[in-house]
Amino acid sequence: MAFPITRLRRLRRTPALRRMARETRLSPSDFIYPLFVCPGRGVARPVGSMPGVFQHSVDRVVEVCRETAAEGVPAVLLFGLPETKDDVGSSSWADDGIVQQALKAIKAAVPELVLIVDVCFCEYTAHGHCGVLTAAGEVANDPTLDNLARQAVSLAAAGADVIAPSDMMDGRVGRIRRGLDEAGFEQIPILSYAAKFASAFYGPFREAAESAPAFGDRRSYQMDPANGREALREVGLDVEEGADLLMVKPALPYLDVLREVRQRFDHPLVAYQVSGEYSMIRAAAERGWIDYERVLMESLLSIRRAGADLVITYGARDAARLLRKGWQE
Numbered sequence: 594m595a596f597p598i599t600r601l602r603r604l605r606r607t608p609a610l611r612r613m614a615r616e617t618r619l620s621p622s623d624f625i626y627p628l629f630v631c632p633g634r635g636v637a638r639p640v641g642s643m644p645g646v647f648q649h650s651v652d653r654v655v656e657v658c659r660e661t662a663a664e665g666v667p668a669v670l671l672f673g674l675p676e677t678k679d680d681v682g683s684s685s686w687a688d689d690g691i692v693q694q695a696l697k698a699i700k701a702a703v704p705e706l707v708l709i710v711d712v713c714f715c716e717y718t719a720h721g722h723c724g725v726l727t728a729a730g731e732v733a734n735d736p737t738l739d740n741l742a743r744q745a746v747s748l749a750a751a752g753a754d755v756i757a758p759s760d761m762m763d764g765r766v767g768r769i770r771r772g773l774d775e776a777g778f779e780q781i782p783i784l785s786y787a788a789k790f791a792s793a794f795y796g797p798f799r800e801a802a803e804s805a806p807a808f809g810d811r812r813s814y815q816m817d818p819a820n821g822r823e824a825l826r827e828v829g830l831d832v833e834e835g836a837d838l839l840m841v842k843p844a845l846p847y848l849d850v851l852r853e854v855r856q857r858f859d860h861p862l863v864a865y866q867v868s869g870e871y872s873m874i875r876a877a878a879e880r881g882w883i884d885y886e887r888v889l890m891e892s893l894l895s896i897r898r899a900g901a902d903l904v905i906t907y908g909a910r911d912a913a914r915l916l917r918k919g920w921q922e
């Protein structure tokens with residue numbers, strides 16, 4: 594029925610009617626908060642390119658986790674800044690590695706918080722690539738797989754609740770699954786960075802995680818931003834290999850991919866609102882060009898509307914606080 598019978602404005606007339614007719618909602622339980630753990634004590638070092646984001650020492654990260662859980666955010670995603678780097682990234686599987694220390698301390702202090710760990714090598718290798726290199730300087734796929742499994746087992750042993758491989762090697766979900774199962778961690782789920790694009794939106798993260806590659810780029814393993822159909826093949830393979838949760842990264846520039854993955858797969862779906870997405874909002878807000886809170890909430894709502902169940906976001910705590918204060922658009 595067309596106008597004048599149908600008037601869509603009828604349900605937009607008051608805040609109460611709009612709330613009633615709203616299709617997508619946000620809740621603090623939709624968010625995962627990323628954290629960067631560094632050596633030392635009492636350290637809270639601001640990341641210049643990401644206002645509001647810090648590198649925290651273990652003692653400080655425990656406090657942040659306590660606050661995050663109290664704000665209703667159910668999970669954090671941990672990245673480590675190790676004391677030492679080498680060619681293979683061996684500090685990533687050390688029993689006293691930086692993330693291992695953080696896991697033990699957070700588990701003891703905030704047992705209800707879900708601890709997701711990023712599994713990769715770019716923060717741990719001297720060359721900054723996500724695996725071991727061949728003599729020609731290429732990232733070698735298969736030798737990296739055993740190291741990934743080793744890192745995953747070490748993190749599970751230290752108390753990780755979810756293993757999240759971000760390296761984009763072929764076959765890594767299957768290899769990590771086997772490694773976890775053989776070590777008795779068959780109950781630990783894998784959140785696969787299933788469709789991870791070689792994105793320029795990761796720029797600020799490299800300062801936060803001190804993980805910029807020393808040479809070249811990551812385009813031989815991360816996905817070409819032009820490829821939507823290939824993303825579905827990537828996701829399909831990770832599903833076959835045993836991924837429990839799926840991720841699309843970045844989020845806002847890839848909402849079409851998120852929607853396609855949602856339609857094809859029934860797994861819990863996670864989107865990563867990456868550093869560049871967050872910092873663009875913060876930077877424009879600092880200049881007075883946009884409203885940080887409103888744009889943050891609209892971006893998160895859009896990501897959920899496209900099909901994500903959960904959003905990894907540096908704005909997780911800000912969004913949770915706004916929602917608890919009764920945020921309504």
Ligand SMILES: [Zn+2]
Pocket residue numbers: 713714715716722723759760
């Ligand atoms: Zn990496």
